[in-house]
Amino acid sequence: MKDTSGPLRHPEAGRARDVTRDAVVIVPGIMGSELRDARTGDLLWGLKPRMIGRALGRDGGLAALHVTEAELAAERPVRVRASGLLAFPAWLPVLRGAEPYHDLCRTVLGAVADERAILRFAYDWRLSVAYNGGLLAEEARRHLDTWTATVTRSPELRGLCTDGMPRLVFVAHSMGGLVTRSALARQGDLASDTRTVITLGTPFLGAAKAALMLNGGRNASGAEAAVRDRAQAMAATMPGVYDLVPDYRCVDEGRDVIRLTPAMIAGIGGDPYLGATAAGFREAMRSEPPPRLPDHRAVYGTSQPTVQSIRIDSGVVHPQHRAFRADARGLLVRDANGMPVWSDRQGDGTVYRDAASGGTGKPVPLPLQHGALAKDRHALAYVHGVLTEQEPHTGPPMAPGELGLDLPDAGVIAGRPWRLRLTGRTRPTGVTCEIVQVETGATISRPRPSTSDGGLTATVTLPVPGLYRVGVHGSDRKRVTQFVMVFEPEP
Structure with missing residues (x-):
């Protein structure tokens, strides 16, 4: 779904600039697209911050965002439509904050030959990664074909293509990287038409915080518990949240560390059907791995206190700021007493660092919180450098003591x-x-x-x-x- 917001104008339009000939697709993360009631046009998500606070502060304030049984059963749900990228800062319990994408869009605009080269892909992040990946595959193919035709018809733009025609570049934040991976897996020839994929804080192995989203206020009290209960009731209906459940062994059972199963998800307050569906999707991605993301560049956050594993006690999820080590065969590393060895790997406050690298050989660590990865000047300079096929900016050097x-x-x-x-x-x-x-x-x-x-x-x-x-x-x-x-x- 295309962003229907007004056009952006680059302040230096008309001057000679170092630009890319490629078609660029911006894919936001969870919470990163405005959502509207398709019938009335009422804004459901993307509200001004004070309205989010009011909705979270009263019973039923989030009811319109719950995914209904009819939506789960529909091949193409139509009750809610994505109308554009996030325009205001957003916030939900556990997931915390999301920044709007104005700065990222301006950065991309400054690196393309023409605004028509940009697709701002808004999607209903409540729904599954697989579903949204299918929509993205269709939109990205259409966008590349349209942009290529535009370049071919324009003598000025055609001059950029002396050594090749445009290809796709994906710039994806958070869940957007999972949607991009799903799109490339769904439509195999799309990968061959993709030059590079830049991901910003994408939880390729999931995020332990998803389990906390499904557990409500069971380990809280007072107003905090009420707010988390309302968010949990909403999250429990959303396939997109289940797609963020860790795909690594994250449940600490003392002498062993195991994966979070659909039965466990049901035990902590989630929907067993949605949990099983998401687990099946992850299993399929593991057993039949899609092509590696073309020229993947992963930017991920570090140095922030981050939940990396969980402990479940009587149906209550307890967060742990530690990750467990595995050897090359995937077996847990154990100490002399047979206990799993762990360390605090930290991350961006939402996604721990090893879950966000995506197996790329070119990771870029930055000491940032998750929401700021699509806004920080160092991250944006890196995006611009990759888009224009140069990489002078890889962010500040990492060292102990980062804030x-x-x-x-x-x-x-x-x-x-x-x-x-x-x-x-x-x-x-x-x-x-x-x-x-x-x-x-x-x-x-x-x-x-x-x-x-x-x-x-x-x-x-x-x-x-x-x-x-x-x-x-x-x-x-x-x-x-x-x-x-x-x-x-x-x-």
């Missing part, structure tokens, strides 16, 4: 103090924090971090409900951002 940011998963309550936690630093010297209200752009607080529990923490109280962007700066000018939603106190 990490950890905020409450289920939001906070207005007027109540809460703690933000910084990792990668043990001293506050040169570290500054700033909290900005998203809708007004006003700086609300500049908390001062102090040393605590081997890292840095700051106590914050925000009096007004809404969505806030927390930014942390280091003395080396590195910046990490994340969203936090503030809710009204319970009556």
